[in-house]
Amino acid sequence: MDDILLLDTTERYFKGDLSDVEKARFEQLRKDVPEVDQMVVEHSMFLHQIDAYGYNREFKHQLHEVHKQLEEAGEISENAVTPRGKVIQFWNKYRRVTGIAASIAGVTALVISGLVTYFSPSSNQTQIVQLNRKIDQVMQNVRVQGNKLNAVIKSSKAPINEVALNGGSSFLIDGKGYLVTNAHVVAGSSTILVQNNKGQEFKAIIVHVDNEKDLAILKIDDEDYKPITALPYSIRKSSADLGEQIFTLGYPRDEIVYNEGYMSAKTGFKGDTMSCQIAVSANPGNSGGPVFNHNGEVIGILSTRETKADGVVFALNSRNVYQAIEELKKEDTSYNKLKAPSISKMKGMDRVQQVKQIEDCVFMVRSFTR
Amino acid sequence: MKAEFNEQVLLKGLAKNDAKAIETIYKNNFTMVQSFVLNNNGTYDDARDIFQEAMIVLYENAKLESFVLTCQIKTYVYSICRRLWLKRLQYLNRFTTPVESLEETVSVEEDIDFQQKRNADFAIMERALGSLGEPCKSLLEAYYLEKKDMTDIAASFGYTNADNAKNQKYKCLMRLKKLFFSQYNIGE
Structure with missing residues (x-):
């Protein structure tokens, strides 16, 4: 019975139903008796839990009610939202x-x-x-x-009414303007033009032709020509030896072209003793060009090549140039001063340097006819 | 400002179990949650359960004095529903498509965890009450949940006087407390 009273008092205490006197007595009791105090705390916790549970349950109930009401009122419905x-x-x-x-x-x-x-x-x-x-x-x-x-x-000094006939090469034998070329280069021409490697043109005349040797001597007859005092190369009187390294300069094109080869035979075509055979590549236009040995001596004048064989080229021996000069002097004494150079200045020179000196003395020959 | 004020009024009403406030919040937010759940492999009933769970979270929080809502009720409810539904989908292994998140959300993880703890406590209480048996269950419910007067209870239950009813209630209460505290852990 005491316990029931105590519980009842506790519940009334929490509800605030106790009078001031009762409350004071109850609190005094809690202080004095630890068991009572423990019971009060425990019961407070329990009451709190059961209250919360009660409200929660009621709220859930309310929610269901509200849901039902709203559904009935049409505020919410299952079909309100279609996915x-x-x-x-x-x-x-x-x-x-x-x-x-x-x-x-x-x-x-x-x-x-x-x-x-x-x-x-x-x-x-x-x-x-x-x-x-x-x-x-x-x-x-x-x-x-x-x-x-x-x-x-x-x-251009090319004659206006004339037709180009032949083209070939030639080289100076005297700085005053005497050139040697092949006779076939200038055969049948009425006008001859020579052109150096810088493209300058000079008119030239034939002063001597030897058709047998296929050799011609030209003289530049032009005011524009400036004589060269000394030629760098010489013209060899004796014949070359077999196997000697040789090189040529000529105008198979509009530009001076260098080629090199070697002495192949001491005689020319079909045993011709006036010429020799050299192995070098030659083309039309190379005719009349000089053939040099490694010392920078002219050993021949490139004249013909064998058509059936490649690299078989014939050159007129250089000593023929001397013979031609002598004949020219006999014909006309005014050419007495003509003198072929006999000493080469290019012995032991580098090939490039040799060519640089020689190329000014090698001319392109063009012959024209009416 | 007015909208914000209205929201505070609604929250206060909700905390006091005011039917009008509950109805307003329910009406304003249920369709949104319904469309969310329906668009994510859910049914109408799922939507109702999820929404009511969210309402309980809001209700329990609204009752706390420390609770301050930092966003709109709508955003809060949506966030909770989204989180709860995600958990439900994962639990049911129905998590096939990523949940669309077009609405703004706020972090509600703590609130949901706290609510789970409370729900566990309520479940203990419910089980304890359930296992009491009659008439103890009804007697205690009438006194503690429905807050009925002891004299009325004695009359309706058929006790000859209130003291007898009190005596009975005391015995029942002792049993209930024993059952409840055997499972209830404050720390958990």
Whole structure:
């Protein structure tokens, strides 16, 4: 019975139903008797729990009631929401954002294209102008070059009404302007032009022809020609030895061409003792060109080649040049001063240096006829 | 400002089990949760359960004096429902597609964990009450949950006087407390 009373008092204490006197007595009792105090704390915890449980249960009940009421009122219903496509949901949610983004993108595109069209034409125009100027320049250059070409053609010493006949090579035997070439190069010509490796043209005349030896001596008869005081090479009187290294310079093209080879035989075509056989590559236009040995001595005049065999070339022995000079002097005493060089200045020289000195003395020969 | 004020009023009403407040919150938010659950492999009943669970979390929190809602009720409810539904889906192994998160969410993990603890306590109480048997269960419910007066209880239960009813209630209460405290752990 005491316990029931105690519990009842405790519950009334929590509810606040006790009078001030009762409350004071009860609190005094809690202080004095530890068991009572423990019971009170335990009961307080329990009451709290059961209260919370009660409210929770009631709230759940309320929720169910509310749910039912709302369903009856039509505020909520099972069919209120039908599962929609996620894309549609997404669209509905972000429709405005998408619209704003799209308009910003549109404006940006317009601005950029506007800027592009505003700035691009000016730069294009300058480029076009520059191009024009360049083309003008090119046209100008073409005109100037055309004029120059015309001037060159006009200033060319080639006879206007004559036809080119033959082309070959020749070389100086005297710095005053005497050249040696093949007779067949200048045969039947009315005008002869010689041209050095710098492209300068000079008129020349035939002063001696020996058709038997196929040898001709020309003299440059032109005011533009400046005599060379001393020739770098000599013309050898004795014949060359077999196996000697040789080189040639000539004009198979419009440009001077160097070639090298060796002495193959002491006699020429079909045992011709006036010429010798050399192994070198030769082409039409090489005729009349000099053949040098390694000392820079002229040992022959390149004249013919065998058509059936490659690299078989015949050169007129250089001593024939002396014979021709002697005959010329006999014919006309005015050529007494003509003197072929007998000492080479190029012994032991590097081949490149030799060629550099010789090339000024080798001429292209062009013969014209009416 | 007005919307915010209204929300505070609603929360206070909710804490006092005010039917009007409960109804308003329910009406304003249920459809949103319904569409979320239905779009994520759920049914109407799932939506109701989840929403009511979320409402309980909100209710229990609203009763705490320390609770301050830092966002709209709508966002809070949605966040809780989303979290609860995710857990449910994982539990049911129905987590096939990633849950769409188009709405704003707030962190509610702590609130949900705390609520789980409370739910466990309530479950203990419910089991203890259930295992009491009649008339103890009804007697205690009438006194402690329905807050009925002892004299009325004695009359309705058929006791000759309130003291007898009190005596009976005392015995029942001792049994209930014994059952409850044998399972209840404060620390857990």
